[in-house]
């Protein structure tokens with residue numbers, strides 16, 4: 257037996273459809289098995305951006321809020337990282353992936369500053385202030401989202417901290 261990655265119900269390990277939620281229950285079942293091969297071929301043919309877009313689109317599909325397939329998304333992410341390592345001209349694309357990662361982490365409440373630091377570094381190394389600006393704006397938005405989970409936006413967070421300080425020192 258396996259656990260459906262969408263609803264957590266126990267399913268047989270050879271099923272195509274979860275009897276509980278109707279999704280394909282196992283990691284990678286929504287991915288065309290030829291995706292990686294196709295991307296490799298596009299890269300070999302010199303269509304670097306096409307290869308990136310194919311993998312990035314699948315990454316997005318597998319990190320959808322409703323259909324989050326962590327395992328497959330991780331593999332796709334590794335492929336994208338490797339593609340970028342071979343083709344540094346993909347920096348704008350790499351930042352666009354990073355913005356996705358930031359917003360995903362922001363949504364799930366696991367956002368930390370490492371992603372922002374990575375993005376700033378990549379942008380500065382490529383001399384792309386336009387990309388750095390996007391990273392920092394997303395950073396601010398993620399921080400605000402995190403604060404809102406607890407009922408604070410960035411201003412009221414400052415106010416709340418000041419209030420608590422006054423309370424605890426008073």
Ligand SMILES: [Zn+2]
Pocket residue numbers: 260261262263264265274275276277278279281
């Ligand atoms: Zn299910």
